[in-house]
Amino acid sequence: MKIGFVFDDHMHRIGGIQVYIRGLYHYFESLGHEVVIFAGGSQFDNAKLAERIIPLGVSLPTYGSGSNTSLPICLESNRRLRELLEAENCDILHIQTLHSPTMGGRILANSKACHISTFHNRVDEPWKLQALRMVKYILPDFFRHVHGRIAGSQAAKETAQAIFGKQDEYTVIASGINLERFEDAANLPRLHQYDDDKITLFTLGRLEQRKGVEYLLRAYALLQKDYPNQLRLVIAGDGPLREELQTLAKQLNLSNVEWLGYVTDLALPHLMASADIFCAPAIGQESFGYVIVEAMALGLPVVAAANAGYAGVLVNHPGNLAVPPRDPRAMAGAIASFIASPAARKKIGQANRQQAKNYSWQVIGDQIMEFYKKTLAQTVQ
Template identity: 35%
Template sequence: MKIALVSPYDYPYPGGVTEHVQHLERMFSERGHEVKIIAPSSTEKDQLDENVYKVGGIVPLPASGSIVRITLSPRAYRTVKRILNDEQFDVIHCHEPLMPVLPLVVLRHSKTVNIGTFHAYRESHIGYYYAKPILQRFMRRLHGRICVSAAAFEMVNRYFPGQYRIIPNGIDLEEFGDSVQPLPQFCDGKLNILFLGRMEERKGFRYLLNAFPAVKQQFPEARLIVAGGYSEEDIAPFRRQVAEHKIPDVVFVGRVSAEDKPRYYRTCHVFCAPSTGFESQGIVLLEAMASGKPLVASDIPGYRSVVTHGQNGLLVPPRNEIALAAALTRLLASPELRDELGRCGRQQVQRFSWQRVADEILDYYEEVRHKVQRRKQLLEVLHAR
């Protein structure tokens, strides 16, 4: 098949949707399919891979407690029309198909089979609510609809009821396997708690930092490692908090490379995801599980599809520093419980392998293409009469 993967977000700027698209491109190409990526980018065109079509520059906009990096370029209309006319794709797969403006323009011009994947979760969506009459027209152009989790399905189905297939985000299990070595600078006998994420309010880091002194009181050998795509400006208030309250053993390491990320998971004793909401699944949870690490995570809809309390991790109420500290100390106090939860997580994460996810999506493509072809044949017969 000739497949287009469309993302509304800055490519290849790090993010869940971008990584999802990158993995699908690799999996599909390995299976002999021709794959093109259509996305906006802040990267110069000659620095992108040959199979990437850059459509527009980037405008950062606040949305759902985060910053989305999308294009609003008026040139997208003509550029997309030319790309689709030249390529003649068998399947166009739009990720976040209702996000302005690129996926909408692609759906407007597409004359082939259109698939949409909905990644996001939030308790309500003001854009869907007010723009529903307009967006409904684009939803009708989707021949197949995928959601990455039950939480994502519940959100989009509330505004646009219909048939959806739940196919989760995937993970490269080998990348986080037993061959990964821990980072020697953190293998000094301390108990490592890892946070990996951006310093956005919805990621809940401040609740973890507020809980850490209580953990430290019971376990003086505890250490909090803070990694992720954040700037010095982002962490300045947290650095001040650490200094003013004299909180020891908080290590801000910043952005880590793709090569080092699995090593940080391997180094930690507990992985903590204290997000307050707006998470549809949580890739970091899958990565920690694949690394055999126990989880402490917020009890929010998107995380419940991954974490089973008492089996592969502990769920705590969001924004509850006391509960967060209690769960962390419980795991730090019991190597046996940590090992048990880690083993269970590694077993459960097998169903999220990218190989399995990619095959499931390709099977869905064929299923939808077959339905579209049958519908077309039926219409031809009816018109012939």
Template identity: 35%
Template sequence: MRILFVSPFDFSYPGGVNEHILHLDAEYRKLGHQTRILAPRSPGEAESDDGHLIKLGVAVPVPTNGSTARITLSPFVSGKVRELLQRERFDIVHLHEPLAPMLPQLALLHSRSINVGTFHAARSRNWGYLSAKPLLGLLFAKLHGRIAVSPAALESIARYFPGYYELIPNGIDTERFRPDVPPVQQFGRPTVLFVGRFNESRKGLRYLLEALVLVRREFPDVLLLVVGPGDPERFQRIIERGELQDNVRFVGAVPDDVLPSYYTACDVFCAPATGAESFGIVLLEAMASGRPVIASDIRGFRFVLRHGVEGLLVERKNPDALAVALVHLLADAALRERLGKAGRFRAQQFSWPVIAQRTLAYYERLLRGVREAETALPLDWWSSLRVALRAWSRRV
């Protein structure tokens, strides 16, 4: 098949949606499908087409859902999108966040292919969907197939645009994240890991820091590793007040090939997010690495992690509950091992080859349905015409 992936987000910046596209793209190319990717370009970067990745429209930062989305708002690339679709004649146009400005909307507007939309985000309210629902409804009607990556994402979109959605989750690279990856170093002390853009309040780092003050009573030398982009100065007051200077280490962003070695260096992984998480990729990364997980009991995380099986779910925004869970796991090596093994087994069910095959099977069902409808159409029209002629003759 000829498949076009469309992302609303600047491909120069890492993110869950772009990672999802890259993995599906790689899996399909292995299987012999012809794939291309359409995404916005970074400021100062020229429009380009290297035969695989096409960059159109300048991305600008837009605050959304407690984070920052780098999307293009320019409608002036509409003609170029239309020319691309007419020239390439894709079998499948797979749009990620298909109602997001501006590339997915333009591609959906001009597409004459089978259109599949994957919805990733989970939020309690979407003012964009609410205010532009009449116009977005016209684009939504052009989707032949709709995918939600989790029940939380499904609930978020179906609130505004009800209908059938195939549930196909995000995936994990189980070859990259493995229990036998050599750790970045042996810290020789109880070690907790946090991974994420910690400046975003929805990631919940402040609650983990407050919990760490309580954990120190049982484990004075506990170490929290904070991996990801952000400004540590924002948390300096909490650290000083809790006397955590020797217990917290801000690592910063690390290269993709180094990240797995941080997971295997920790005893427990903690994701204290407060909400607006549709899935929880970092949970899967930790589970694939064979590490037990403590996470907030929010819907996006419950889809991935089962309480007491692969880890522990605790009340969100509750440092006391986080502290109890952390002490419990840090004190019980056998429990950590059992949860870690169960996590590795579950993560394999989310491996990218498995997710790619499920998505591909959905494409094939949609293509088969459209072909059957096209085959039946002339007969339906002929039947309708005969009924109309009989009715006309009776009136005459």
């Protein structure tokens, strides 16, 4: 089978959808399938990436779903797109939705392949949902050429049906992780700088408003009063709010806070595995929760804000704790319950490691391949 992924963003940026595409790309390739990615980012050197990418437009930076993204401007003619698609001759085109009319929509309109859509986004604001409904009505043809629909989570499914209508059926299939690298890290000794008597809290994410690090800092301030000099907060990630958040930390007189900035994929698993509790304070716009599943694979108990995406993951993994978003006191209380019980941390961590196996690319990839085959068989009938 030949599979083409269609992605309006580019593959040089770190993001959840890029992780999703790469994970499936390499898993399907390992099974002997031919795989290609149609994406934006023609201004970048795609030869440096490990995947075969056909760039179809310059990517313009923009902002969407509470995070940075990009929009491709594809100037290829429809005739040229049809020639390219015929030459590639994919059995499946797997488009990442929401897709734009500037590239993704045009590819579907000119393709004769079987089209699979995965809807990844969670939109919480009513006005944004209404705006997306208007786009659907203004440009209906760009959203019609789909034969099978996947939602990356129940939270994403709810958003998809709010935009496109409940008449469309979605199969919920979670995203996967590279389980082996996290399992290997979980078996390593702690990094020496964290091998002491302090309880290490760890959070990971871009330092932007929707990730809610402000509320974790305020929760940490409350915890410091009860556990003076007994805790450490490690913050991995960078972003536009870093300076503002560091100023807040000083105002709150926080101690033992480490700002790691960007952490490479190679270094991240061992860093996380050296922590005691994983904290995920994102306030909204989360459709899944890669960081939660990664923390589970490392054997960490999780305290997370109960946005729709995180809550949808944790409901299947009891013992981990979800608290109301933007509530530092509730988050501090949940973290304190783990601080007070090393036995609970160990028990939940062991359960998390076992349950994280359900998110390996082998498990997720096989589910998606089965969906491909089923949809393809129905399409050719």
